[in-house]
Amino acid sequence: MRLRPVPPLLPDVIRAAIRVCDMTEYSPVGHCPSCGGTLSGYDTRTKRFAVLCDADGDWPVEVIIHRAYCRECGRIVVPEEPFYPGTRIGSPIVDLCTTLASSGSHGNVTAFLDRLGVKVDRWSVRSYCHLSIPAPKTISMFGMQLPASIIVLSSLAGDIAQGQKARGTDVLAACNFPSRYLGVTFSGMIFSSLFDLSALVIFLNDLLMV
Structure with a gap:
């Protein structure tokens, strides 16, 4: 085929969406x-x-995970992360x-991603396609369906001032993972529930002049 x-x-939209996650930080919040009980830093x-890849080679994108331990029961607490359970790659x-x-x-997906x-x-x-997770919300752009998480992360990238990095909470919200982070404001717009996709499409079409 x-x-x-x-x-x-x-390609610019996809790479911007992924790069904005680089070195974002994630920490447990609240109590055990x-x-x-009270949480303290663990590691x-x-x-x-x-x-990411280009003609010059491969470029890893990494995130920073802060774990904590409970002073009362000794449990190690892992924060919310932008990953689906059991995967080694970001949820977007x-x-x-x-x-x-x-x-x-x-095979075609791998080849197409390489071109991106x-x-x-x-x-x-193949393994990701067999995960027991809901199908991601998608948006029609560039004549094809794209995940809402990718589009919102790309929009978030445009809001970050040069030399600064995104907040982990904003990345989690953009990824729709977990659900309690939904409703974060992006570019002065609030996308509640599973995001107001129609408003987002109009906003991004104007932004990208598609």
């Missing part, structure tokens, strides 16, 4: 979910979120894989 052509602006580690990339796979083979500058092997695409 012949690969679909890549719209000129699409088991006993309600910090980086986690691979995605791999999984959304992108499953959305593209709805109209193409796993995102590195995911075909076997990973």
Whole structure:
């Protein structure tokens, strides 16, 4: 099957959406979910979120995970992360894989992602398509369906001042994961529930002049 052509602006949108997540930080909030005790810092580690690629090589995108421990019961508490359970890649990339796979083979998805500058092997695409997760919300742009998470992250990237980085809470909201982070304001617009997709499409079409 012949690969679909890549719209000129699409690689920039995809890469901006992924790069905005680079080195964002995630920490437990509140009290221990088991006993309600006070949390203290435990350790910090980086986690691979995605791999971007171009003619010069591969460029890893990572996030920072802060774990905590409960002073009362000793439980190690992991924060909310922009990952689906059991995956090793950021949830927006999984959304992108499953959305593209709805109209193409796993091999074609891998090849198309490579042309977008995102590195995911075909076997990973196949495994993501078999995850027990709801199908991602999508938006019709560039003549194709794209995950809402990718589009909202791209919009978020445009709001970040040069030299600054996005907040982990904003990334979680853009990824619709977890649901309690929904309703965050982007560019002066509030997308509640599963986002006001129609308003978002109009906003981004004006922004990108599609």
